[in-house]
Amino acid sequence: MCFTKVYPFFLYISCLEIIFMIITKNIHKYYGEVEVLKGLNLHIKKGEIVAIVGPSGAGKTTLLQILGTLDKPNKEKDFDLSINDISLKNLSDKELSQFRNNHIGFIFQFHQLLPEFTALENVCIPAYIGKKSKKEAETRAKELLNFLGLSHRMHHKPNELSGGEQQRVAVARALINNPSVILADEPTGNLDSESAKNLHELFFKLRDEFGQTFVLVTHNEELANMTDRKLTMIDGKII
Secondary structure (H helix, E strand, O other), X not given: OOOOOOOHHHHXXXXXXXXXXXXXXXXXXXXXXXXEEEEEEEEEEOOOEEEEEOOOOOOHHHHHHHHOOOOOOEOOOOOXXXXXXXXXXXXXXXXXXXXXXXXXXXXXXXXXXXXXXXXXXXXXXHHHHOOOOHHHHHXXXXXXXXXXXXXXXXXXXXXXXXXXXXXXHHHHHHHOOOOOEEEEEOOOOOOOHHHHHHHHHHXXXXXXXXXXXXXXXXXXXXXXXXXXXXXXXXXXXXX
């Protein structure tokens, strides 16, 4: 419910609180006869940082892959998945690919940087896929690398960077197309405690600076407890 107010500022804040970036309804996923997701419903507000926790095998990564359009839910009755007010359930594979490139950024446990390319070149790749010019892509990539404290490392290849630096390059790559949503799967799982702490703080700085919505799958309780909301998955359901 959006409560109207006499003062425009309060009206803006009141309405902003109910703008949902991600909505899922009755999401099921089967692999053979195994039901991994069991009628999952989820609402995540715009600008919210949400952690999804739970034991291995609970369905966390499967959910993240479906939210990221890397996998599709089973087409059960009345199911839906919408991101940024766009329903995804009837989009073609080509349309989903375009949507993914424009609206979603991914951060993985292992940075997945291409070893033959520099940090700058790795960050630019999604922009090139999105048909941006080299000049436009490099300008934006340099801005992000500078923001992330990597301006002096942009021409280094991944094997010349520390683990924390590699993950920050991966974060810049996730941000290059100004996505609405950042999905992170165990983003600190391969980092030492100091680098993990720095990455935790970076997510909040990014949210405040760029306004993205973050969904994090993690076993890191410290990170999960820092987020706006922690959701626990057990046996294919959020409890």
